[in-house]
Amino acid sequence: MSEPASSALAGIGIAKIFGIVFGATAAAVVVMIMTRPATRHEWAVALICTVIASICGGALVIQWLELHAWAETFEGLIAFAGIYFTAGLPAWVLVRGWFVFAAQREHASITDIVKDIRDTVGKN
Template identity: 45%
Template sequence: MLMMRPRTRGEWAAALISTLVSSIGGGAAVVQHFGLQSWTADYIGLVALFGLVFACGLPGWAIVRWVFNYINRRADAGIDDIYADMRKGLGQ
C-alpha cells in the first residue's frame, strides 16, 4: 500500500476505510465459507486467521485505487460516455 501512495488525504482515508471494511467483511466471509472457526482454539491459529483477514483487505484497497484512477482519468466525461465505456469493457 505504501508503494502507491494516494495523492490526497481523501484518497488516503477512503483507501484505509476500504481496506478495513474489506478485511472485516471479506475476512469474515472467507472464514465462514471455509469453516475456519476452529482455528481460534490456539494462539498460532489466531495468528494465521488474522493474517488471512489482513490479506482479504488488500484487494479492497486495490479496487478503490483503480476506481479513483478511472474517475480521475474520466473526470470531464458525461454519464453517457461512462455508460458506453462500461458496455465496451463488458463486451456488450
C-alpha cells in the same frame, strides 16, 4: 473475584479482536506505503475501504472455508490475522483503479461512464 471461565472467555474475545484489528490495519499500512495516495481525499477513502474489505473479506473466507475451529487456539487466531490481512490487499487495488478510472472521465456523464464500463467488460 471473577470466575475463571468468564476471565478466559474475555481473554479469547480480546485476542480475536486484536487479530482482526492487526490484520486490517497492517493491510492498510502496507498498501499505502507501496503506492501513496495522491490526495487526502483518496487517502481517507482508501483507508476506509481497505479496513472494511479486510474485516468483511476475512470473515467471508473464514465462513466459506469453515475455519471456525481455528478460533480455539492462539495459533489459529494468528492465522485469522493473516487471512484478514490478505483479504484487504485487493481492496486497495480496486480503489486505486477506480480513482484512476474516475479521474480520466471527470467531465463525462454517468451514461458515458456506464457505456465505458460495459465496453470494457464486453457486455454491449
